[in-house]
Amino acid sequence: MRCLAVCYCRNFMCRRMLKFLIFGQLIYFFIPQSMKVYYSPTKVRLKKLYQADSSLNLIIIPGDPGLGSEYLLDFASSCMANFNIWLVDFPGCGNYLKFEKTNYSQYTSYIMEAAQYIEGEKIFMGHSYGAMLLMNSSEVSSIADAIILMSATSMDMVKQEIDAAMFYRDLKSLVFSYQLSPSDESFKNMVISLCSNFFSYKTSGKGTRMISNNSFSHKSFDYFINDFFRNYTIRYKFDLPTLIIGGEKDEITPISLFKKSHQFSLDNIQIKEVRGAFHYPWIENPRETRKNIVEFVNSI
Numbered sequence: 001m002r003c004l005a006v007c008y009c010r011n012f013m014c015r016r017m018l019k020f021l022i023f024g025q026l027i028y029f030f031i032p033q034s035m036k037v038y039y040s041p042t043k044v045r046l047k048k049l050y051q052a053d054s055s056l057n058l059i060i061i062p063g064d065p066g067l068g069s070e071y072l073l074d075f076a077s078s079c080m081a082n083f084n085i086w087l088v089d090f091p092g093c094g095n096y097l098k099f100e101k102t103n104y105s106q107y108t109s110y111i112m113e114a115a116q117y118i119e120g121e122k123i124f125m126g127h128s129y130g131a132m133l134l135m136n137s138s139e140v141s142s143i144a145d146a147i148i149l150m151s152a153t154s155m156d157m158v159k160q161e162i163d164a165a166m167f168y169r170d171l172k173s174l175v176f177s178y179q180l181s182p183s184d185e186s187f188k189n190m191v192i193s194l195c196s197n198f199f200s201y202k203t204s205g206k207g208t209r210m211i212s213n214n215s216f217s218h219k220s221f222d223y224f225i226n227d228f229f230r231n232y233t234i235r236y237k238f239d240l241p242t243l244i245i246g247g248e249k250d251e252i253t254p255i256s257l258f259k260k261s262h263q264f265s266l267d268n269i270q271i272k273e274v275r276g277a278f279h280y281p282w283i284e285n286p287r288e289t290r291k292n293i294v295e296f297v298n299s300i
Contacts (some may be wrong), residue, residue: 036253042106045089045096049076055120056083056174058297063128063151065224066187066217068094071210072127075282081294088130095215101177105227108137117221121145123247126152128253128279136228138235145239146300148293151279153253154234175225187218197252198279207283217280242269243296247277247284270296 036048045068046059058074062069069087076085089096090107108220111133115122123146126134131152134140140147171194178190192212197206244264246255258264264271272292274281282289 004094015104015215026173038117039116040110040117042110042113043091044110045091046114046118047087048084049073049087051080051081052080054083054290056123056297056300057086057114057118057120058083058123058125058148058293059086059088059118061088061133062093063126063130063132064191064211065129065228066093066219066221067191067211067214068096070094070214071280074210075289078282078286078290079293081298082238083123083297084120090220091161091215093220094168095217097132105223108133108139112137112139112143115143121160121300123148123300125150125293128152132228134231135234135236136232139236140236141239144240146243147236148243148245148296151246151250151253151281152244153257161194182218184216184223185219186220188212188216191216200249200276200278203278203283207280210280210283235255236247238264238266238269240268241300243272243292244269245272245274245281245289245292246276247279247281249277249284250281252279 014088036051038046038048040046058068058079060072062072064071069089072087076087079085088111090110111124118207124134124140124144124145125148127150131149134147134149135152135154174190174193178186192208195208195211196204198211244255244258246253247260248255255271258271259273274285274288274292277284279288
């Protein structure tokens, strides 16, 4: 693994405390005793969650601009199979490198640069905003072997969603209030206020805890609203094996819009609708979400 700084988390008690702080409760899945953490020259952090005897790599990019990858740890751990699993953290997101000089507009190129240092086949998986970053890249096909888009959307779809979904009306009002006094704390409060749109009534408590236990960085969200979102366009040519997966009941990024579009009716594209699930499909239906992801990765 050339040209990357690396550190290890070996101490059992430190790992146990980290899990407690992130989730606020005991977590019943296996975390490797030695999690490697790599840093690219542009300070993208790559956490190797699971080492398998395989050249396959699942590289997971978080959504929700301004959050780190902590919220994905539980789900990513449940996907441990016969491939390596990586979690990506961008500088300036979550609790990672909160400094003024973070170049948020370079996130897509950061992904491409960091991935060069991962050997073997690369399957990129983006959730929500992470999926939008992948679709916004014209270069991803040159470095990836497959793509997974979870809870994704396009700009044309966003326009349809804004007209149809109560979420976007709520978001517009909350963003206006947030912009009167932008800070990490007011950003966190805004996101938590939207959690009723993210999860079912039955899972809202669990989902809200997952979100609220994250670190928040409002500057990344500001870039998303003021720059990325306004200029967002799909540059990915959908020329790789691609899995588009989303919750059956997700009104924020409806999977039904992909199913209706002829643009995505290609032999190399699979579209999977997770039954009973919302914007974070593994919360309502972890078994079906995991099954679809693992089967797709193993097919590459």
